[in-house]
Amino acid sequence: MSPSFTAHNIRLDDGTQTLPERGWTLDQGPHVSVVRWMSQMLFPHGPGGQRIIDLGCLEGGYATEFARLGFDSTGLEVRKSNFENCLYIKDRVALDNLHFVNDDAWNIGHYGVFDIIFCVGLYYHIDRVTDFMHMLARHTRRAILLDTHFAPEDDASPSVATYNLSPLVTHEGLPGRWFHEHELEADNPALDALKWASWENKTSFWPTKPALLTLLRQAGFDMVFESFNQFGPDLVGPMGADGYYTTHTRAVFLGFKTP
Template structure:
């Protein structure tokens, strides 16, 4: 199986590909206030749950979801939610794609598409019209990472900032954060065990070949081991609603 097939199976019960509960997603998106006619883009949209919630709560806007591989379930869910005529899914490299500026830019868990956090914030700024709003989510360290966390995640300590460092980087890119959310351990566990659980469930009940079944088991084990042997309680995730700090005042 391709890596993308494994990811699609792993996200079956948790289409938000981030440790964020659906009610927290709704709360965060509720802080965005696009006007009728606004255009939104979701960079590295995956299943597009953030974009779809924004379209559901703002019937006068349209959106574009960008991902190198958009799962078919994204369009299926949009169809079930009667959003198909207001959303376009584009399979391309988010780092090079360009279609002018948007009123709202979403980018959650996809900074690796651009390089590091700073590159993602730069991309969000490039795609955002002056005075627009953004919503970003990215990994943070909850404290100083241990050697076992670094080994489990195969990253160096400077791979992620801590929460204060994330807010500093946001400011350095000319944004003012408004509402923010730091994922709880319960949200992390739910995401991780849903990921591994969906793969194990699929392997036991739906795999057609021994090879596919073993591959699904192996992916689940690798993910679970990395989570339990180091990342848990050390890797964090924070999501912020951002405003253009250069926006003028109402007169």
Template sequence: MTPSTPFTAHNIVLDDGSETKPGGQEPALDWWFDAARRCLSALYPDGFGNLRIADLGCLEGGFTVKFARLGFAEAIGFEVRPSNFANCMFVKQGLTLPNLHFVNDDVWNLEKYGPFDVIFCSGVLYHFDRPKAFLDLLARMTLRVAIIHTHYATVAPIAAYQLSDLDENEGLPGRWFQEPGSCSDHKWASWTNERSFWVQKEYLIQAIHDAGFPMVFEQFDHFGPDIAGELTAASPKHANRGMFVGVKDQAKVNL
């Protein structure tokens, strides 16, 4: 049993001890997952055994597998690109995790499968030309927590990326990003749109709130152990990328 195409990111250890990306994966992938795990453990101190989590744009399923191993009742990875989805199914076949599932569909069709207690949206939002509309969809399909790990725009030009001048889209300021090559062939690109809109950070936070998450906070431990170093670096490894958490009210008390 071999994957359809080489794995580009996730090194997953299968039941037979084999690895999907021998030699290891980028340390940041572990930092990002550990940050999400710490956040969810704080919000769900009694565990995840009755919860459904969706991992959007899951690529090769590495994070989805980790959520399944955490004990979620259902961990469902969504991947639209056929070559990536084939690798997800290769992983599924190599693991004994009955709570692990993958869906070959566009995340814009999320309403067909939700709602979910938790939605993990990592590396996805900045590939859309209508990010505000997607945040609204995300909020409708989230029962409590959405973790949004994404690039964002700033007022000052971003040296690390070739973005447009400041512009406005869906009533929000930001910058346009030209997606690389053929969207259908590039494993890390958008799916249908040829350019994507990165919302300016301050307005991204507001948009998450306005979509239906009264509590919004930025989580910094996704940078790994050297948070200050990453935040002050002249050329940070993951420039203009943040982890934003939206949490819905579970109970409103009349005071």
């Protein structure tokens, strides 16, 4: 029986899709086109043999698309139930260059060094964000794609209320706000059912955008850019006062290590 999918609509080799009601498959999504572009810029001879890791890969869709692009692609996911979705995909696509591991992102070091780290929807579920960023930088040769929420500086920002964020505080030397995740201990089986949440930490820390950009640079990504591809052709709506960018304070950053 096929497991249920919560977010990733993946095209399988037999032509079926994992979540057809989405109306589009992940290979058509904005993050895949950004990684394709990064690959063209960084690896003009093609991504063959280059290693990419998708941290907190959920149902494995992005990792699968990166393998289809030609990367040696690893999806890492801490939740057993999500990992089972990944294995379901792995069995239904003929990709020897696609790997999945069931582990905590803090253990990335067990899997060697990667050329690109793809970190989408995970960083805002982390508490010790400075240590985590430095660890990621140590395990990346070339670049990171980081899609994350950041903390607004203004208490009146709508995202403070939307996410019930704490007042602005300093943590690990960074200005930011705490986000409450859950109340479950790490050995509580109910933690697996919170499919999109943090793992062992019950609260996560969102640095402000300037603090996050500074941290990326200090960690070793000396060239940092922001990407807006996730919004499609119209930036006026999403970046306006009522737009997603403003109300959810979520952005996509690209960090590069210059050779």
